Amino acid sequence: MVEMTGRSLFSVEALRSTPDEGTVAEFRAKVRAAGQEWTGKEPDDLVELLCQAAAGDPRLAAIVRAGGGLLHDFLDGYRQRHTADVPRDPAGELADGHPLPPAVTEGLTPRYLIAVARLAEPGRHMAALRAVAGEDALLTHRDGDIVLFIPAAGPGSGERSVTRLTQCLDGKGWLATAERDRARLVDGLDEACYVLRLVVAGLRPSGAYTISDVLVEYAVTLNEKVRTDLAAMIRPLRAHKVLWETLTAFIDSDYSKNRTARSLFIHRSTLDYRLRRIEDVTGCDPTSGRGAQTLSAAVIAEALQG
Structure with missing residues (x-):
């Protein structure tokens, strides 16, 4: 033996x-x-x-x-x-564009809602997001964000899912979504991730967003030269902490002088002076429609380069 x-x-x-x-x-x-x-x-x-x-x-x-x-x-x-044959993270494999075994792909639905969430308190809201997404949803993480592939059951199901997912944010995070067929999940994930970056960089309030909410920013920042020029234009403002805080508060207040002054606890005349100084530094008048739009795009471009 x-x-x-x-x-x-x-x-x-x-x-x-x-x-x-x-x-x-x-x-x-x-x-x-x-x-x-x-x-x-x-x-x-x-x-x-x-x-x-x-x-x-x-x-x-x-x-x-x-x-x-x-x-x-x-x-x-x-x-x-x-x-x-059975990947430990099928959602991660899908997100990276890797092929899955037939035994796994046979269980996937033809179309998915892709949701990328950035939470202020991930541990607190993770369970709620998972429950809302449902048992058939696939979950993974990318760059600290939560990625969900939620089966799109039919017309209107995506909107209902977005509404419930947004409620889970509790006003303390952002959600970017896209919808794609199974074969184009990577494309949809890239779109949702970029939308999320634009939303956060643009100081948007907590909520759910799609590409239709950031069309101007999306178009402008996709051009590398335009993005670089915008960032260079506004970067000198970084040296003036008070002016930078004033501009971001002005954008966050949707360009309302009254709301901005209240949020900064300053007088309107002080705000007007700071806005003029912003124009001196950047060459753009933040109180004009074109200037406000340019400065908003520049803030996003600078954040994306950072």
């Missing part, structure tokens, strides 16, 4: 002498009785128990150990195949 990796491999000679039918029948009865008592999980445990049932008959013991070795090898192969 030769020992290899915890399993006994008998020679062929030990198996040439076959037990008579009566002995085999008696042994099978003992095997059934052993099966009723077995509580182990590993093949080696089972082999040892069956060897006890062999009652010292070397021929039966040889059959048990040879069969146990085959069972062990079979299960090893099965586990390796099973582990290789």
